[in-house]
Amino acid sequence: MLRILPIHLVRAVGVLLIVSLLTFCMMYTDGIGIARAVLGVTASDEQVAAKAAELGLDRPLIVQYLDWLWGAVQGDLGSSFLTGQPVTDAMSSRVPVTLSLIIGTIVLTAIISVVLGVTAALYGGWVDRLVQFISVLGAAVPGFIVAIGLIFAFAIAIPLYPATGYIRATDSVQGWIWSLTLPITALLIGTIANAASQFRGSVLDTLSQDYVRTLRSRGISERALLFRHVLRNAAGPGLIVLSLTTLGLLGGALFIEAVFALPGVGQLANLSAQAGDVPMVMGTVIFAMILILVVNFLADLFVGLLNPKSRIR
Structure with missing residues (x-):
């Protein structure tokens, strides 16, 4: 059964990369809009532009994603745009x-x-x-x-x-x-x-x-x-x-x-989405995907143990 582990790991990494990239592109496309959501509708254009630059939202999207991905690989999912709290710390209790x-x-x-x-x-x-x-x-x-x-x-x-x-x-x-x-x-x-x-x-x-x-x-x-x-x-x-x-x-x-x-994480995702706290939403999406991949792997593992004919070769 250990032979299926590398196959599942490769699939899991591929799925996480695709989902994270698509989610990131959908959520980070409008950097000015994100900055305005963080500051509120009363903020001036100058304040919004300064906030976008502070958060790094004025950089090319692929640069932002690669920067986020490098941090995620090291266990750093970024910090909240609203409170500055690390995403991993906020999720650890939830x-x-x-x-x-x-x-x-x-x-x-x-x-x-x-x-x-x-x-x-x-x-x-x-x-x-x-x-x-x-x-x-x-x-x-x-x-x-x-x-x-x-x-x-x-x-x-x-x-x-x-x-x-x-x-x-x-x-x-x-x-x-x-x-x-x-x-x-x-x-x-x-x-x-x-x-x-x-x-x-x-x-x-x-x-x-x-x-x-x-x-x-x-x-x-x-x-x-x-x-x-x-x-x-x-x-x-x-x-x-x-x-x-x-x-x-x-x-x-x-x-x-x-x-x-x-x-829980569901409540955090709901509140973060309403507030426009994009890093928190990204963190909850990654958590959800990891949970789904782990459950699917365990299901395949048990199916293989129960029925050897279904094992991946």
Whole structure:
């Protein structure tokens, strides 16, 4: 499996370069506009021009990008145009919040989706129809509506969980879990819908294979058949779908962090975009891309471990 690591590294570097270049070109094209957004609409043209020169926005775009890229390679993503705070420092306290939200959602999605998908495929009938109904309903209802409903039901009507805010795990593990319960639940509704349907379809397809019928004819128990053979072969497509949901999770986290007032990367990206703080936005984009690439690599790695035929040669 180590042979696929160089291939993924080359792909990851290529993707990061392309995404960073395109994002940089879209955001840094109008240096005067950025300087005016930083100073405000009341600033004079002379002040705007001086600010653009101070921030280096009057240089050729390719020079700006190469300068930023050289710093990024060394771990320096620049400094905020508004506060002067290094981007890495601003993100260091917010990354754990977003990672807790996304990793918790992915893990619970994998567990619940496997249970629902396998149950629907094995039992069929009303159980299968119920799982499919839940999947359709979860995919149809927007995440922010689910979030608002959860706040009203479990933070206001029945005050079991906090409506907003975040407690670090280092301060209180129970408080950390409590502060993330409703946000993760709001994200789970949508992610489970897609993943459970995929796992159901994969299990049904695997159960119809000839080798499954052969194993049954040899007297293998249903439990051994399910855990040793069916789930192992059906997990591949489900893991791929689960990795693809990461992109949707990042977009959903932007709204969920706003609704629940979580001080995460999504909230930072939203506030920075509104304020025109371009270096901060660039930092959040790079973080999102790295997270997506890592999740996709792990998904490919596990698929290869479960099914050797799918390994990259």
